[in-house]
Amino acid sequence: MNQRILPAIAYAIAGAALACASLAHAAYPDKPIRLVVPYPPGGVGDTVSREVGQQLAQRLGTQVVIENRPGGKLVIATENVARAAPDGYTLLLASVSSxxxxxxxxxxxxxxxxxDFAPVSRLFDAPLILVASPSLGVDNVKQLIAYARSHPDKLNYGSIGAGSSTHLAAELMKADARIDLTHIPYKGSAPAIADLLGGRIQMMFDGGPSSLPHVQSGRLKLLAVTSAKRFSYLPEVPTVAESGLPNYDVTPWWGIVAPAGTPQPIVDRLAAEIADITRNRVLRDKLGKQGVELVASTPAEFGALIETEIARWTRFFKQTGISLDDE
Known part of the structure; x- marks a missing residue:
């Protein structure tokens, strides 16, 4: 075959492939999208996923099916999506935990x-709040730390489970403030709050929706929020960082990822739609009352956040000797 013809054929094949890929991206989506949520129905992750999924479905003109796959420390759902086809039709609600x-x-x-994943966009943050029993007689984080130092081994704190963000938030305070705190793990927020109200434990980091009603009734005292900046829906509540531990920041975050190899035009399209959804004032106010702050990002920004958080928590586990394999 003529040597001049071979390059021409190669260019033609490559051009045809690019054209087909472009057409496929242009047609996206032409079938339902599966959004895998590693939590049972009813929790904050599930609630936000359904709200955002409904908005995304309207924008993309296709169904967004929420598939709940709880269990295994979030590993079951995460591994499932890691092995899925990288075509934009399987997405995962990722989190700081997973x-x-x-x-x-x-x-x-x-x-x-x-x-194994292509970051799409950060989606929302849900800062924890630090609540304590009024019987302690403390009004802020500085007073709590002073109490802990003058009463070693006297403070028990609850969490929603070993290895959870509510557990690690207290352990980070324990390390930063150099105080003694005893961990009492529970299977969820409700039994922990019950024991906090009953006096078995004296403090805990918790999500706002389960604790705030007791703060409003005067049965619990709200000391601080865990995020680096004040939570927009609790603007009067100081952060732990501004209350005596300047480097403290525990901001549970969630975002959307796709399997690695998902075409970049699809990733960018999804990121742009999610960014628009997070700017919806009605949705922001609705979720804000549930302790959620919608926060979008570019794929690159979300990828950088993941890298930063892995490095940060790796240092923490080495410093404290805590292992999630033991939990």
Missing amino acids: FALNPAGMKSLPYDPRK
Whole structure:
């Protein structure tokens, strides 16, 4: 065959492939999208996923099916999406737990958040709040730390489970403030709050919706929020950082990722739609009352956040000796 013809054929084949890929991207989506949520129905992750999924479905002109796959420290759902086809039709609700805490605190995982996924967008934050029993007689974080130092081994704190953000938030305070705190893990927020109200534990970090009604009734005292900046829906409440521990920041975050290899035009399209959804004032106010702050990002920004958080929590686990394999 003429040597001049061969390059021409190669260019033609490559051009045809690019044209087909462009057409496929232009047609996206032409079938339902599966959004895998690693939590049972009813929790904050599920609630926000359904709200955002409904908005995304309207914008994309296709159905967004929420698939709940709880269990296994979020590993079951995460691994499922890591092995899915990279075509934009399977997405995952990722979180600081599955994409930073697990990789930093567990020796072995069946997925790699860096290699197995394409970041799409950060989606929302849900800062924790620090609540304490009024019987302690403390009004802020500085007074709580002073009490802990003058009453060693006298402060018990509850969490929604070992290895959870509510557990690690207290352990980070314990390390930063150099105080003694005793961990009492519970299977969820409700039994922990019940024991806090009953006096078995004296403090806990918790999500706002379960604790704020007791703050409003005067049965619990709200000391601080855990995020680096004040939560927009509790603007009068100081952060832990501005209350005596300047480097403190525990901001549970969630975002959307796709399997690695998902075409960039699809990733960018999804990121742009999500960014528009998070700017919806009605939705922001609705979720804000549930302790949620919608926060979008570019794919690159979300990827950088994941890298930063893995490094940060890896240092924390090495410093404290805590291992999530033991929990």
